[in-house]
Amino acid sequence: MRVHGETGRRGGTGRAADAAMPWAAARRAARELGARSGPVPAVREPLAAALDAALADDLIARIPLPPFDASAMDGYAVCGPGPWALRGQILAGRPSDIDLRPGEAAEIATGARVPTGTTAVLPYERSEVRDASLHGAIESGRHVRWRGEELAEGSVVLPAGQTVTPAVLGLAASLAHDDLAVRRPRVAAFVSGDELVDDGVPAVGAVRDAIGPMLEGLVRWGGGTLASRERIGDGFAAMVSALGGAAGASVVVVCGASSAGPADHLRGALAELGASVVVDGVRCRPGHPQLLGHLGPPSAPGTLVVGLPGNPNAALVAALTLLVPLLRALAGRPPADPGLAAGCLVEGDVRPHERDTRLVAVRVEQGRARPVGHDGPAVLRGAALADAFAVIPPDWRGPDARLMWLPR
Numbered sequence: 001m002r003v004h005g006e007t008g009r010r011g012g013t014g015r016a017a018d019a020a021m022p023w024a025a026a027r028r029a030a031r032e033l034g035a036r037s038g039p040v041p042a043v044r045e046p047l048a049a050a051l052d053a054a055l056a057d058d059l060i061a062r063i064p065l066p067p068f069d070a071s072a073m074d075g076y077a078v079c080g081p082g083p084w085a086l087r088g089q090i091l092a093g094r095p096s097d098i099d100l101r102p103g104e105a106a107e108i109a110t111g112a113r114v115p116t117g118t119t120a121v122l123p124y125e126r127s128e129v130r131d132a133s134l135h136g137a138i139e140s141g142r143h144v145r146w147r148g149e150e151l152a153e154g155s156v157v158l159p160a161g162q163t164v165t166p167a168v169l170g171l172a173a174s175l176a177h178d179d180l181a182v183r184r185p186r187v188a189a190f191v192s193g194d195e196l197v198d199d200g201v202p203a204v205g206a207v208r209d210a211i212g213p214m215l216e217g218l219v220r221w222g223g224g225t226l227a228s229r230e231r232i233g234d235g236f237a238a239m240v241s242a243l244g245g246a247a248g249a250s251v252v253v254v255c256g257a258s259s260a261g262p263a264d265h266l267r268g269a270l271a272e273l274g275a276s277v278v279v280d281g282v283r284c285r286p287g288h289p290q291l292l293g294h295l296g297p298p299s300a301p302g303t304l305v306v307g308l309p310g311n312p313n314a315a316l317v318a319a320l321t322l323l324v325p326l327l328r329a330l331a332g333r334p335p336a337d338p339g340l341a342a343g344c345l346v347e348g349d350v351r352p353h354e355r356d357t358r359l360v361a362v363r364v365e366q367g368r369a370r371p372v373g374h375d376g377p378a379v380l381r382g383a384a385l386a387d388a389f390a391v392i393p394p395d396w397r398g399p400d401a402r403l404m405w406l407p408r
């Protein structure tokens, strides 16, 4: 129950309804705050650990690609026109002292270094061995991957800010990198609510924490690291100490306590700490009471704070709306709107809200977005079935809507 007129220590800080920001403007504000506060310092991580982070530097080719002249086919390295006398066999990764002169050939495996003098590789299927010599026809230069033809040593291969995907890791390894300089904002999360339990079947009145288990994946989707996750009680002092005591984290995420109830102390605790609130509610459904702010005055942002509503689907929408763009900007990623796809035809009876942007859980099949239902603020069933949220602004006339992808 809301206790009218009270602020601060007793919760119910009376967030003004009209302070809420339009959804697209709130995402922009999150990006801008991240860009202004970042980038977070670069750290070197071994390749396997760098997945999903943002490159801190341009990725440079330490070696040319291919690194040596190599056969692209299983067959014969040949020198000049045939027929050719056979001079032995060359396997990938094995040393060989064979050199070819005109009219000579050596059997060779894909990926093996071609011998000096090679003019082409003749695949088995285009060759014939007759009377102890090799016959066939091949154009000069064919089926050899020549040293440096893909990339010269020292060239810039990817720009700083690019996400480290599995393909980037493989590429970095082939360019002789053992580790990468990456930026990965650290997040400390506090999940509030005296009614929450972490395991088993909850007693009547208790609820399983459904936001905590989502956080690691959501933070990773934004390219950050969930450095800590703690449960805190509903008291004002616990909230103040959570916000003030997250040393080493660029971002503090508070789950719950975002609204106007007697135990909702996020706004009061921020006021107590003299923090600045940048986004005080977002005109979207679900996810309305979400918040973005920072410790310190507007001119000098300290630790950044994201408030996610307690209803789990509202928390998910809020994380994708504010937290993910904030983390991406903090990591120095380019400003393109993260996770938003261009228009997609929306099927079914979808209607805009008169004031708020609706985030509708949809499955995307054959270029069409089909609402899956079950996407009220307190339920994750729709989001679990969905590929994305269709973004339905108040002035939406259809039939196309942008999509905000869900982490996979």
Ligand SMILES: Nc1nc2c(c(=O)[nH]1)N[C@H]1C(S)=C(S)[C@@H](COP(=O)(O)OP(=O)(O)OC[C@H]3O[C@@H](n4cnc5c(N)ncnc54)[C@H](O)[C@@H]3O)O[C@H]1N2
Binding pocket: 002, 191, 192, 193, 195, 196, 207, 208, 209, 210, 211, 212, 255, 256, 257, 258, 259, 260, 261, 264, 287, 288, 289, 308, 309, 310, 311, 312, 314, 377
């Ligand atoms: N008078 C008003 N009441 C409410 C408003 C409002 O504007 N005026 N907004 C509603 C909306 S919208 C939402 S969303 C919620 C947000 O609530 P809080 O962020 O303050 O969170 P709580 O009050 O602590 O919890 C709300 C609800 O969610 C459950 N919950 C909380 N944390 C978790 C969790 N980690 N896992 C699963 N479920 C959780 C909690 O038990 C409550 O049922 O406020 C509305 N009210």
Ligand code: MOO
Binding pocket: 284, 285, 286, 287, 288, 289, 309, 311, 314, 315, 377, 378
């Ligand atoms: O807007 Mo609340 O965040 O939906 O239930």
